[in-house]
Amino acid sequence: YMLTSLSSTGNYRGIYTNRSNVEIRNGTVKGFPSNGIKDAATSMGTRIINVRVLNNGGSGIHLQGNGALVTGCTAKENAGIGIYLYGTSNIVKDCISFSNGVDGIRGARGSVITGNTCYDNGARGIEASHDAVITGNSCYKNVTTGIYAGNGCTIQGNSCRENMQHGISAGGSSIIGNSCHSNTTFGIALGVH
Numbered sequence: 194y195m196l197t198s199l200s201s202t203g204n205y206r207g208i209y210t211n212r213s214n215v216e217i218r219n220g221t222v223k224g225f226p227s228n229g230i231k232d233a234a235t236s237m238g239t240r241i242i243n244v245r246v247l248n249n250g251g252s253g254i255h256l257q258g259n260g261a262l263v264t265g266c267t268a269k270e271n272a273g274i275g276i277y278l279y280g281t282s283n284i285v286k287d288c289i290s291f292s293n294g295v296d297g298i299r300g301a302r303g304s305v306i307t308g309n310t311c312y313d314n315g316a317r318g319i320e321a322s323h324d325a326v327i328t329g330n331s332c333y334k335n336v337t338t339g340i341y342a343g344n345g346c347t348i349q350g351n352s353c354r355e356n357m358q359h360g361i362s363a364g365g366s367s368i369i370g371n372s373c374h375s376n377t378t379f380g381i382a383l384g385v386h
Contacts, residue, residue: 213237
């Protein structure tokens with residue numbers, strides 16, 4: 194199925210929920226003037242599986258609750274962040290996020306971000322707050338940095354290339370076995386934010 198907006202203005206979202214343990218699976222959400230999918234601050238355990246969010250005026254997916262899972266999704270050409278997980282202890286895996294206006298994927302404290310591809314985004318490929326695990330991602334040709342992370346993160350086995358600033362920029366984090374080449378400024382920048 195596809196949900197498509199009939200209006201290019203206003204605060205309309207494709208899907209909005211304020212319930213816990215909601216699952217949205219399969220289909221496309223396209224062209225809404227605000228977010229493609231949005232959950233409220235009280236939501237817990239939301240699962241978004243195999244959904245495409247395209248050309249929305251805000252973020253493609255914006256989840257404010259904790260303990261969410263986003264997997265197998267594509268976020269393309271959204272004006273805001275492709276996939277934005279505002280709450281803690283969320284998982285984003287096996288997603289593709291590209292040509293979004295801001296970051297490809299943004300996660301908060303304790304996020305697990307693994308196996309994703311983020312490229313050609315207007316800011317960073319992946320941004321994560323403190324204590325996140327960022328593994329096995331490919332981040333290339335983003336306007337600023339491939340991976341930007343806070344303190345206490347584990348950043349392992351990622352490929353970051355041809356980003357316009359750094360491949361990886363992180364605070365006090367464990368950075369292990371990453372490939373960072375052909376970035377404009379630094380391959381890995383520690384303590385530079």
